Amino acid sequence: MDDDSSSSNQSCERNETVRSRWNPKPEQIVILESIFNSGMVNPRKDETVRIRKMLEQFGAVGDANVFYWFQNRRSRSRRRQRQIQASLSAASNSNEEQFARSSTGGAIQFQTNFVPSSVSSSSSSSSSSLGGVVGNANDGLFLFSGPMEIDQNTSITSILCSPTDNSKLNCSSSGSKDHLCNTVLKYK
Amino acid sequence: MDDDSSSSNQSCERNETVRSRWNPKPEQIVILESIFNSGMVNPRKDETVRIRKMLEQFGAVGDANVFYWFQNRRSRSRRRQRQIQASLSAASNSNEEQFARSSTGGAIQFQTNFVPSSVSSSSSSSSSSLGGVVGNANDGLFLFSGPMEIDQNTSITSILCSPTDNSKLNCSSSGSKDHLCNTVLKYK
DNA sequence: GCAAATTAATGATTTATTCAAG
């Protein structure tokens, strides 16, 4: 795809300012949430492409949009978690001092059947709560906002995880990863 | 293009770990430095592509590599600047107190003929030193590391800035920018 | 009811940090 994906062009607003952004359909959000909640919180490039194709069923979307979505989802999930943790420990700190600090601050942090791919090498790193976000999955809102119906039980990730058509593991000219990769593309 | 750029595959190391990285040729570095120093410190997607094509003349390289290069160049340039600034103000602070704080800490911060594109909207924001990085260009090391010769005066950016073949201003299906854009691509 | 004005969500971009190849 690279740039001009497929469907609607036209939407290319004036060259200066304006700009419109992707607005995911409810069905698309269901899928994305499903995937995220099942543990795949940072899909690799090929996974992202697969997800994008899946989403296209319900409306135009690009790889970058999917990437952005997961990036933001992860980030905001983490932030919410931190806030909860902060307010929790603040509340408990009013009386006891040396106690709180449970493993992840009360969050369940389960991890469904999908192995979170890259485990981030688990080497030395900053963040106190390592393990941090990789498998953290949902953060309370497993509920879906609207009247949508898509068989929630058909574990969408099973579709993605199935190592079907693995033809062509692209790998560009030089380095990069494509493994733990999933990162910068920047340009739409 | 999307993912698999163009030339040599093969280099796709094992699917797990390893990875090799792009190693820019001296000529490529000259070009990149030239562009950066002439003021284009954050090329847009289309500019990035143009640059990449230019570099390919001297060896395999992908858009992502170019993107990374500029990202790192900006980042490290800024860091060095901060360090210089820090040590400078620290040095001057030994005697006088309420004085240092010159505009940019002694750095010249000129700006060549290229208008730095996006001025970041200058809306309300945090960061103290706004204006920050956009047009900052060189940070003292205008020198090039090796014995290379490419007419420094033929302002490479003029080639890039020239609005030649502007056919096909891509604009993907949904949103994104491509204007102020230049950002995430992530996947190699 | 309805738009203009505000606010809340969230998609997109940039910056700071970290990891690791060479």
Next chain:
DNA sequence: CTTGAATAAATCATTAATTTGC
């Protein structure tokens, strides 16, 4: 130790909710 690659955090900007005055 330098620097390419990758990720997380912070920020910007646009769109949807909502509030408000009519």
